[in-house]
Amino acid sequence: MRLSAGLWRRLDHPWVLGVLGILIVLVVWQLIAASGSVDRLFLPSPAGVLAAGSAQAEAGILLADAIASIGRVLGGYALSMLVSLPLGIAMGSNRIICRLLEPLIGLIRYMPAPAFIPLLIIYFGLGELPKVLLIFIGTLFFNTLMIMDAVKFVPAELLESALTMGGRRLQILTRVVTPFIAPQVLDAYRINMAAAWNLVIVAELVAANEGLGKRISLAQRFLRTDEIFAYLIVIGLIGLAIDLIFRLVLRRTCRWAI
Amino acid sequence: MHLSLTAVCKTFGRGRAAKQVLDTISFEINSGEFVALVGSSGSGKSTVMRLIAGLDRPTSGTILMDGRPITGPGHDRGMVFQKYSLYPWMTAADNVAFGMTLQGLPAREVRERTGYFLEVVGLQDAAGRLPRELSGGMQQRVAIARALAADPKVMLLDEPFGALDLQIRESMQEFLYQLWNRTGLTALLITHDLEEALLMAQRVHIMAPHPGRIVRTVEAELDRGDLGALRVDRRFLEVREDLARCLRGLSQETVTPLPPV
């Protein structure tokens, strides 16, 4: 009894339990694959997936694909972050702008971004621009609305204090509102990054010369499930890494809010 | 500095939802005076202060500052709120400096004045700390220093010690009174604590609710050499009791006593 309580306490650590969860899945996967009850074509073994992944990596294909996908995400998402910040602040702080745009954005938000792919291809062809734009429009409105909400919850005392110390409207937006919402903005960026990362894969599945999504759709054509698995894991790992980077930036820049 | 309110009325809402909150409020504050506004919750004290600060407009009546009508907020009317309103991402020093940087003062002057006002409130050692690392009383002292540093002609204090516990409150009252005494600032203090008002203010306006109006004004000429002694001074207690009776009479909420068992 006492021993198991001690064990629990040692296991009760964010990293330990997380790694344990992943290990359990890997073991179960290995057991099923080794039992031979599922066709290798449908369920490759962990070792097989690792081999497929390494082969792609050694050929330099994996890196090229990852760079292509990450580049598109960075382009589209940087644009989205850049536009959503002033737009969200404007909507959150100005009733007229908010009333003008909120219904519109509320509507567009419910149009699935991937459904814009055909239009984007018609307008901009098969190059990089439509993919970057897809990520941009697919995340802009989520970011904007979350920033708008954060602005609306800035305590009135903070704004009014600045007013009674001689602050002008623009100063208050840049020097009170923006720093106050910074933690929530970074968090919104982090959460919606997941959508950006999803969208780039979807866009590449539809049409691309390279990229992680493109490689998956090629692997499908040759029934290479091991490669599909390997690429899925890579996609997950890159996403996780980006998530961690956002958390790190938040912790570094907004010490006061943690 | 001369601040005057003449027949100020304030109604929130329109039509059926309209609610008159202030009814013909008139009073003045002259340079160097310490005036208090006392009333029960909901009597419109904060509304009066917000109108003076320019954060809200009166429905009718005039508010003049040195003869000119108030059109909006400005740094000549500093404000201290009951709720802690320091900027949580700024150190105590940056909070104090904030108003001056908004006004575009040169960096050197900002630094000097920040140091000076932190010293005035006795917090020079806490300069580098974040608000959350300060006690409630220290936070309010920073808030007062911040308002002072922005160079106001009149300080508007809206229940600045309302959220503090009794002991800290008494020492903060002492602090504010000494500050006023030393620096010759002009102050309007809002409180629902009669003792607090009488302790510091030479003039106390009593407000009644529904709608908010001034029902009585007392010129409290007391010997304020020793506030601790004043708290238990006979004449002080008499005046306080008299005003407390007046306030009780105004209170519309009466509590029915429990029936005997």
Ligand SMILES: Nc1ncnc2c1ncn2[C@@H]1O[C@H](COP(=O)(O)OP(=O)(O)OP(=O)(O)O)[C@@H](O)[C@H]1O
């Ligand atoms: N923006 C507003 N819209 C509608 N009603 C308001 C508004 N501001 C204040 N009121 C009403 O005006 C009345 C007086 O409010 P006010 O805050 O001035 O009272 P107060 O004397 O400061 O009370 P307290 O001691 O609780 O702070 C209250 O009934 C309040 O509900």
Ligand SMILES: [Mg+2]
């Ligand atoms: Mg109030």
